[in-house]
Amino acid sequence: MLRLKLPTDPRWANVAEKNLEEILTDHAFCEQKAASTAISLIVTYPEYSDLVTEMSALAREEMSHFEMVHKHILKRGFVIGRDRKDEYVARVTKFFAQTGDRKLRLVHRLLIAALIEARSCERFKVLSENIEDQELASFYAKLMVSEANHYTLFLKFARQYGKREDVDKMWDNLLTFEAEVMKDFGNKELIHG
Numbered sequence: 001m002l003r004l005k006l007p008t009d010p011r012w013a014n015v016a017e018k019n020l021e022e023i024l025t026d027h028a029f030c031e032q033k034a035a036s037t038a039i040s041l042i043v044t045y046p047e048y049s050d051l052v053t054e055m056s057a058l059a060r061e062e063m064s065h066f067e068m069v070h071k072h073i074l075k076r077g078f079v080i081g082r083d084r085k086d087e088y089v090a091r092v093t094k095f096f097a098q099t100g101d102r103k104l105r106l107v108h109r110l111l112i113a114a115l116i117e118a119r120s121c122e123r124f125k126v127l128s129e130n131i132e133d134q135e136l137a138s139f140y141a142k143l144m145v146s147e148a149n150h151y152t153l154f155l156k157f158a159r160q161y162g163k164r165e166d167v168d169k170m171w172d173n174l175l176t177f178e179a180e181v182m183k184d185f186g187n188k189e190l191i192h193g
Contacts, residue, residue, distance in 0.1 A: 002118045002151065005179035012123075012186045013130035020133070021073070022189040025081040028069040030120065030191050033086070034150070035062035037113055045106055051157055058150065065143065072139065088192035089116060091181045095174055107162040111174055114154035116192075119178070121147035123191055 016023040038059035096108040128141035
């Protein structure tokens with residue numbers, strides 16, 4: 001379903017589990033950034049009422065996920081750390097060339113958002129199936145479903161606002177590029193690391 005071209009090595013979950021404080025902090029900020037992305041799309045493209053409606057709901061959902069992750073942080077006696085730059089996101093967002101075409105920029109942003117949600121979904125699945133902490137394993141299994149829904153929502157909007165054939169080609173090219181990027185990740189206690 002996700003069509004990611006380079007799956008995460010399940011051993012990444014062992015790296016993540018060895019430093020739960022780091023992975024949970026990183027995850028919390030991923031949720032906050034996802035909410036910010038939804039809000040940014042509302043602010044930048046207010047003329048697309050259906051997008052505004054969905055992104056408003058998504059921003060609330062992502063912040064509720066942030067709160068859930070924060071509760072897991074506190075429950076384990078941790079304190080949320082500082083946000084750090086997401087190198088994965090920085091690299092995949094460079095895939096599309098700058099364009100003066102406003103609608104095409106929207107399609108590009110939606111495809112990048114779909115990709116990030118797809119990779120997050122895949123990482124949550126790996127965590128849910130490979131960590132010993134059963135409470136967190138169950139938590140990540142539930143979040144995996146939400147991330148899959150977010151991925152399909154962004155992809156649906158990209159196809160709605162762009163020509164389906166062109167969008168599907170861009171999506172496939174982005175997935176190929178992301179597989180190359182992922183070769184440099186998978187050994188850090190970060191959601192996309």
